[in-house]
Amino acid sequence: MAPMAGEGKGKVVDRGSKYSKIFIYISKEVASDTSFPFEAGEDVIVKIDGKRLIIEKLQKK
Secondary structure, X not given: OOOOOOOOOEEEEEOHXXXXXXEEEXXXXXXXXXXXXXXXXXXXXXXXXXXXXXXXXXXXX
8 A cells, every 4th residue: 555645746738749749647656545536547637727727537428
């Protein structure tokens, strides 16, 4: 079981014209937290709420 690390440093990366996307990296310590709600490759919903970015699981229909 991974230790709890509910907070850590991440990074927003623009890889230039090669990609039409912006990537957000989450530290392995945060992603390894037992309460981290996502799995690698999982589709998510991303919302902007004022100055906050909210990432939620995509609800399957």
